[in-house]
Amino acid sequence: MSMNYKSRVHWILTFVGVFTFSFMPLSQASDIKAPELVSWSLIVSTVDITSQPGAPIVEFSVRDESFIQTPNLNLASQSSSQTSGFATVERIKTDGQTVTFRAQGLIPVTGAQGIWTWNLYPLRDNIGNSSQGFPVSGMNSGYSNQVTVKSSTVSDTKPPTLISWNLITTSVDLTLGVGRPVVEFTVQDDSRIETPNLNLASQSSTQTSGFAQMELLSSTTNSATYRATGSIPVNGATGTWTWNLYPLRDSVGNSSQGFPVSGTNSGYKNSIQVENAESKLLKASADSKAKQEAEAKAAADLKAKQEAEAKAAADLKAKQEAEAKAATDKAAAAIAAANAATDAANARIDAANKAAELAALVAAAEAKAAEAQAKAKAIELKLAKPKLITITCIKGKLMKKVTAAKPMCPSGYKLKK
Numbered sequence: 001m002s003m004n005y006k007s008r009v010h011w012i013l014t015f016v017g018v019f020t021f022s023f024m025p026l027s028q029a030s031d032i033k034a035p036e037l038v039s040w041s042l043i044v045s046t047v048d049i050t051s052q053p054g055a056p057i058v059e060f061s062v063r064d065e066s067f068i069q070t071p072n073l074n075l076a077s078q079s080s081s082q083t084s085g086f087a088t089v090e091r092i093k094t095d096g097q098t099v100t101f102r103a104q105g106l107i108p109v110t111g112a113q114g115i116w117t118w119n120l121y122p123l124r125d126n127i128g129n130s131s132q133g134f135p136v137s138g139m140n141s142g143y144s145n146q147v148t149v150k151s152s153t154v155s156d157t158k159p160p161t162l163i164s165w166n167l168i169t170t171s172v173d174l175t176l177g178v179g180r181p182v183v184e185f186t187v188q189d190d191s192r193i194e195t196p197n198l199n200l201a202s203q204s205s206t207q208t209s210g211f212a213q214m215e216l217l218s219s220t221t222n223s224a225t226y227r228a229t230g231s232i233p234v235n236g237a238t239g240t241w242t243w244n245l246y247p248l249r250d251s252v253g254n255s256s257q258g259f260p261v262s263g264t265n266s267g268y269k270n271s272i273q274v275e276n277a278e279s280k281l282l283k284a285s286a287d288s289k290a291k292q293e294a295e296a297k298a299a300a301d302l303k304a305k306q307e308a309e310a311k312a313a314a315d316l317k318a319k320q321e322a323e324a325k326a327a328t329d330k331a332a333a334a335i336a337a338a339n340a341a342t343d344a345a346n347a348r349i350d351a352a353n354k355a356a357e358l359a360a361l362v363a364a365a366e367a368k369a370a371e372a373q374a375k376a377k378a379i380e381l382k383l384a385k386p387k388l389i390t391i392t393c394i395k396g397k398l399m400k401k402v403t404a405a406k407p408m409c410p411s412g413y414k415l416k417k
Helices: 005-022 277-384
Strands: 036-044 046-048 057-063 073-077 088-095 098-104 114-120 146-150 161-167 171-173 182-188 198-202 213-219 223-229 239-245 271-275 389-395 398-404
Parallel strands (some): 046 146
Antiparallel strands (some): 036 057, 161 182, 182 223
């Protein structure tokens, strides 16, 4: 019975898989664990780089059920961005599933002083199991990976800095051929500066250029000025491209963080414009359309402005007329109120005059009545007053006159006859 194509492929793959597995060593077939660091010993943990490079040494053992690949290590300064190259690693002992290695690093005489640390890259075996790097899974946290670097000279621990940046070319036309944008810049550092790397990247696509051609224009003790010339192919994307400056490095391993480099002025411009015949045509069309739209908008804005001004003038006239009418009405009301107040005042004056006249008459009458009453009372008093008689009374040689209606001598006095 014949098999179809899918069945034959499935049968072949199954056979190959079983065949391959059957010839794999038993120990490797069941090994699914990553290599494990079982010992770590710093043989040389302090180095003096005053007159020669430092060579820290570490010995360590790794255990695994499969063949252990030679590990990779390097050193990194904790006071700067410096790192060493990969250490020289040799196998010094094999004991069953455990292999002991010796790694020797190299720190240059210009290296940073202070603490450096060993970095152990992921441990791997020949069937693909790998650990997570330093500290390796299962490693005792008491293992020390620190190396002390000493020197009697002052070391450079600062990365290079970009101190000037000048776009010589700000636009290229691919119609004329390959675009060759140029930028000149200056880098400063206390050590020898490694030649920087730059490229260009399109902001409207995923296109990037190759590394720019570098030229050293001038140099001093602690600075270097370069010219970078990029290359954008004739079929490159149009629009904005930007310069990418890769991390600046010096000869002792200090490095910056790329563009814009730490300490640069944020005003540095790193973009250029790329165009070709099609883009220029499209740009001209777009500019023409934009101009027409701008003119149409300007005309519409002018018309709207004129209509707004006319409406504002009409509104102002209506407001002025309303205010004039309101002022006239207010004045008329004020005049009417004034006339009414005048009439009321005149009425009050007339009433007051009449009241005064009446009061005068009443006062005159009251005065005459009082005068008549006084005269009448005087007459009454006169009529009612008795006739007084005066007599003379004596008492021995004493004499006293008594006046009364019916006078009588005091006790002891006699009437003089």
